Amino acid sequence: MMKGYLRADGRKGIRNIVLVTYLVECAHHVARAIVNESANSNVQLIGFPGCYPNEYSLKIMEGLCTHPNVAGVLIVSLGCEGFNREQLANTIKASGRAVDTLVIQKSGGTRKTIEAGVSSVRELLITAEKTELVAMEISELMVGTICGGSDGTSGIGANPAVGHCFDQLVAKDAICIFEETGELIGCEQIMAERAITPELGVEIMKSVEKAEKYYTKMGYGSFAPGNAEGGLTTQEEKSMGAYAKSGSSKIHGLIKPGDIPTQGGLYLMDVVPDGEPMYGFPNIVDSAEIVEMIASGCHLTLFTTGRGSVVGSAVSPVIKVCANPETYDNLADDMDINAGKVIKGEATVAQVGDEIYELVIEVAQGKQSKSEELGHQEFVLTYKKFSGIGPACLPKVR
Amino acid sequence: MINKHFVLLNKTDNVFVCCKRLLSGCSTTLEDVEVSMTTDITVGHKIARQVIVKGEKIIKYGVSIGSAIEDIAFGEHVHMHNMKSDYIASHTRQSRVGE
Numbered sequence: 180m181m182k183g184y185l186r187a188d189g190r191k192g193i194r195n196i197v198l199v200t201y202l203v204e205c206a207h208h209v210a211r212a213i214v215n216e217s218a219n220s221n222v223q224l225i226g227f228p229g230c231y232p233n234e235y236s237l238k239i240m241e242g243l244c245t246h247p248n249v250a251g252v253l254i255v256s257l258g259c260e261g262f263n264r265e266q267l268a269n270t271i272k273a274s275g276r277a278v279d280t281l282v283i284q285k286s287g288g289t290r291k292t293i294e295a296g297v298s299s300v301r302e303l304l305i306t307a308e309k310t311e312l313v314a315m316e317i318s319e320l321m322v323g324t325i326c327g328g329s330d331g332t333s334g335i336g337a338n339p340a341v342g343h344c345f346d347q348l349v350a351k352d353a354i355c356i357f358e359e360t361g362e363l364i365g366c367e368q369i370m371a372e373r374a375i376t377p378e379l380g381v382e383i384m385k386s387v388e389k390a391e392k393y394y395t396k397m398g399y400g401s402f403a404p405g406n407a408e409g410g411l412t413t414q415e416e417k418s419m420g421a422y423a424k425s426g427s428s429k430i431h432g433l434i435k436p437g438d439i440p441t442q443g444g445l446y447l448m449d450v451v452p453d454g455e456p457m458y459g460f461p462n463i464v465d466s467a468e469i470v471e472m473i474a475s476g477c478h479l480t481l482f483t484t485g486r487g488s489v490v491g492s493a494v495s496p497v498i499k500v501c502a503n504p505e506t507y508d509n510l511a512d513d514m515d516i517n518a519g520k521v522i523k524g525e526a527t528v529a530q531v532g533d534e535i536y537e538l539v540i541e542v543a544q545g546k547q548s549k550s551e552e553l554g555h556q557e558f559v560l561t562y563k564k565f566s567g568i569g570p571a572c573l574p575k576v577r
Numbered sequence: 578m579i580n581k582h583f584v585l586l587n588k589t590d591n592v593f594v595c596c597k598r599l600l601s602g603c604s605t606t607l608e609d610v611e612v613s614m615t616t617d618i619t620v621g622h623k624i625a626r627q628v629i630v631k632g633e634k635i636i637k638y639g640v641s642i643g644s645a646i647e648d649i650a651f652g653e654h655v656h657m658h659n660m661k662s663d664y665i666a667s668h669t670r671q672s673r674v675g676e
Contacts, residue, residue, distance in 0.1 A: 331594055331621020334638065335586065364664050365642070391664060400665040410595070410621030412635075412655070413662035416642035485621060505620055522596040522620070524578050 181544055183315030184250070187275020191315045192247035193478045193543045194221070196494060197303045199253045199296065200244065201226035202267075203260035209289055210255040213296035220551075221307070222300055223493040225558045232261035235452075235563040238437040241270045242474030244278075246494055250307030251277035253299050255292070258284030277306045318352035318443055320543060323472030323480045324424045325358060327465035330409020330485030330503055334420020336521035336531065337483035337502035342426030343532025344481065344539065345445065349428040352443030356434070356472055357425045360390040360449050361401040361461060365415030366422040370447070373430045378571035382433050386449040396456045405486045409503070424483060433572040435565050436471035440573075448472065449568075458562040466490055466559040469497065479542055481535065489513045491550025493558045498538060498548050500531075515549050580605060583624070587639035592623040592655050594637070612652030623655040635660050 183191030199222065201210035207226055214224040225243060227236050244252045244267065252271050256264045264280060271278040279299045286292040324341050326333055345355045363370060367387035371380035394400050400414040411417045431444030440446050450471060451461045462468050469480050469492045479496045482488065487506040491497045501507040504519030511517075516535055520526035542548050578584045582605050583593035595618045599605060604613040607626065618624060623637065629649040634641040643662045649655055657667060 331623070332596075335584065335594065335596075365640075369640075395665055400662070400667065402665075402667045407657055407667060410619070410623060410656070412623070412657055412660055413643040413667055414665050415640075415662060416637060419638045419640060419642060503620060522584065524596075 181315045181317065181540065182312045183319065184310045185313045186247055190247040191313065191319055192249070194248040194495070195307050195310055196249050197222045197251050197300055197307055198244060198249055199224050199255060199300065200240065201255045202262035202264055203230050203257050204228040205257040205260065206255045206283055209283055209292050209296065212293045213253065213255070213300060216293065216297045217300045219304065222304070223556050225493050227262060227560050229562060230260045232263060233562050235565055236560055237263055237266065239471065239474040239560055240267055242437045242439070243494055244271045245274040245276060246473060246476065248478065248494055249276060250310055251303035253296055253303060254278065254280040255296060256280065256282045258282045277303050279303065317348065320348065321354040321476045321478050322348055322539060323356040323477035324483070325465060325468045325472070325480060326421050326424060326483040327488040328484045328486035329406055329411060329417055329420060331411055332502040332519070332522050333483055333485040334423055335502065336518035337500040338420055338423035339528045340518050340521065340531035340535055341424045341481050341483055341500060343529055344535040345424070345426035346428055347536050349426070349443065349445050354440050354443055354446065356446045356448050356475060356477060358448035358450050358472060359401065359421070359468060360386045360451050361394050362421045363387055363418050364391050365418045370422065370430065375429045375431050375576060376571070376574040379430065379433060379574055382569060382571050383430065383447060386433060390451040393451045393456050393461060397460055409485050432574070433568065434475060435568055437474045438568065439476045448475065452563045453566045454564060457564060463561060464559055466492065466557040467561065470558060470560055479539065489555065490557045491555025493556040496542050496548045497550045498542060499550060500535060513549055513553065579608060583607065586637060589636055589639050591626050591629055591636045593626055595620055595622045595624070607652060614652070616654050618654060625649045625651055625653050625655050627651055
């Protein structure tokens, strides 16, 4: 029987974390010092670097601070930055989670704020420990997937195995999210055909066309030198491999970062900003994508890799699925699942998919993933601009 | 898997994918035809299953993943030097290719 931490808003988490979040780079050092002095893997650091306000980053920050894995939050503000700390604190409070705000300019500076922060975190941890553990169904799980450091093996072993795992989770009415419309360029037609309504299919086509336009303007596709060294040649080749992570379920909706699906099913996340390109690359690095999926409620993330990424994340566990047998041998300490067995002919995609599914349940029950054990808590949040999703994006039909 | 070095992902593909490294000069049998590698082929890379003429689509997973920019011989490495994206240019650490 799976158990989850029951939050006041009714959501259930698989971890019980106290977040310390800084709202501008100027408050980063103080926030980090509070986390370091607290010396507890359940006290984690997130933050936003910029001084200008931004609706997207506020929405993502709200999603993270009211995530089911989060019990309480300490907000660390310098004082003069543009981030709407009052709204963030109100949102957290309204979710029933504990929240404390420290403003460095009003708290006597670095040393005094760190002292106050450490004591605040101590209180937040005491509150967190009182959280009730209740029965949790697989249908209450939300799982995301991304790929990073892909190579020519990713689309053969790891990605289809994650797809197989996703099919099983969706069959049990869990919510699964796949993403990066820029890494699905070339798959738009086949993806649209899997949409639960034709209108949703049109929205999916449009989202990929937007991604192509945006990336073309940036001058680079979502294609890194390591992808080429690993045998991938074109964006559409990488896309076909990446697409396999989605499995074969119908696509139930198209969401944007921070939108939280409520019905079981498979969802595509449109991560490419709306309107004329501004603020630069859609996602500067894999961790930014993980953060967006967590903000949309993912309890954990399945990360497939060929070249070998080692990242984890703050807030939610990351499970690493390695497609390349040579990489697995080289980086075994960082990899949770050896999907290299597929390309070596030692296991089928379905067998590895089952292995991933079982590990998802174990990690949901508290088992530490490799990146958690190693202390990885990467976090990236930058500027973006989105308009809301259209009515066709979340069809009511089942 | 067609032998221990290469896999055919879809029966309509015109490339094989390497699943075990094969060095330049080594030969292998691809669907009953023996061919010698003209370059090192490492895991994840593609070689031609047949002669592919310039402009022809490269088919992998049963779908197009780009176009040949020159004629490609049977068994030859298929990569950035002889094919390109039909969508958006790829780049390596040294240069942008396929534009």
